[in-house]
Amino acid sequence: MSTITTPTTSKQGPQKQGRQKQGHQPPRSRRRVEPIFYLFLVPSLILFTLAITIPGIMGIFFSFTNSIGIGDWEFIGLTNYIAIFSDPAILQSYLFTFGFSIVTVIAVNVVAFLLAVGLTARIRMKSALRTIFVIPMVVSGIIIAYVFNFLFSNSLPSLGAAAGIPWLESSLLANPDLAWIAIVLVTAWQAVPGALLIYIAGLVAVPGDVYEAAEIDGASKFQQLLKITLPLVAGYVVINIILGFKGFLNAYDIIVGLTNGGPGTSTRSIAMTVISGFNGGDYAYQMANATIFFVVAILISLVQLSLTRGRNAL
């Protein structure tokens, strides 16, 4: 699961704790770290370095070579990077992934916000409904994609034929122009709960008397929603948009289960092109692709940090 944080906030806490500790303990023990604390920390550091840092460095290193994954290789400078910028397959995967992510982020946030407003209103069966709405989050992406795959290629066309809607009579997934809609629908189906829970947390924090005052001033429910609720949860909107966008850029499981990148290559995500380097023999080339993708991910994280900094009050 992806999360969001502002290191500055996290920093303040432990620092405070550290100062407290210093105040309580005799100065001598402040100077020396108990060896056991290294024992607590070092295994994580070693495994993390082995599992993530070294592969990361390896990837960047090999992106400047012509390695095919095994055997001899030599440095070829920026050749891979130059080739990527004129590779229609990779450009298409970026275009698809960004387009799909933007549409999904909008769909997820509109639906999640409205559901959250409903779930915090005076309704019946509140906790049962909340329980149901979170279920998609805990279901395996690939398996639910297989289930939707069946519905899109069997049930929906027969419904379309019965209703006489021509474009629905054939499978959405077989249509290069429409297959992305199916991917948006299933991804949104699974991503709404996370955004919903965050919006509920935001809405619960809005004091009720604000609405009472607005009611007395004659504001309609819709005006209240637009002029009071939305601005008050703006911080949560930002969090949900960035969290969602970062997650959708990595799209893989659901696409594999629905279209496997097809028809043709019309729904191939960035992650899928990168992984194709594993079988396709263009290992170093796809490492360069992954490195570019990494830079993109870092840039988005920097935007995230600059937008969420100073929102400690949330």
Place this chain on the structure above:
Amino acid sequence: MTNQLMTKKSSSKVERVNWPATTVLVLCAVTVLLPLYVTVSMAFKTQGQAVDGNAFSFPAPFSLEGFVQAWTLTNFPVGAAMSLLVTAGTVLATIILAAFASYAIVRNWERRLFRYSFFYLLGAMFIPFPVVALPQIQLTGRLGLDNPFGVILLATMFQLSFSVLLFTAFLRSIPMELEESARIDGATTWQTFWKLIFPLLAPMSATVGIFAFLYAWNDFMMPSLIISDPAMQTLPVRQNLFQTQFSNNYHVSFASYLMAMAPAIVAYLFTQRWVMAGVTQGAVKG
């Protein structure tokens, strides 16, 4: 008279309970449940009924044929054992490693090594798996970790950031006085951790554990790329069998999907408190 009373009563209720909103939400809940209903009903159909084209019909008669065939086709006992191994390993390793590291970091925050380690471990939140996947496949292959244990290692390391974040936030709120009184009683740091700190971390461990569980149990991408021997694959990866062969035995494939999905849904129903808390804390408190 009675009628009047009743309408009066229900009209005053209309102001209190928002029925339009309730109705809309119930309809939305149906769209959530529909794919799950289709999965369950298809799984219990006979082959004849499963291919008749109506996915929404109720199974008549109820048949366990799909489950029986799915059990042997996907070699379910082995798949379930592998999924269980990966999940249990990831949950345990994540809780223990993250709790250890977080305790060391928070108690030694004034030391540069510990402070930098915190940001270092948090760094994984900015590295998506696809970026490092190719070298990881190579490396796990060379180290003999192209099996469920390699998945445990990688999954744990990707879960570590979120878990360390939650644990450190919580540890900061535990007053030092509590630990000092334990130390005055002669407890070592090791004993203090296990007797005092770890039990106090229980609610956070529940959240960290359920997220590690859901990730490890449901993930397709990582095991499909890291585990090289198909016989050692986890349940989600085994389902691709029905995309290539047996693609028309819908009752078998849906029975298989159901067996692979159900444990996560059941686990969620029992731990929803921690699931819901984890989403909010991970995103907002940070």
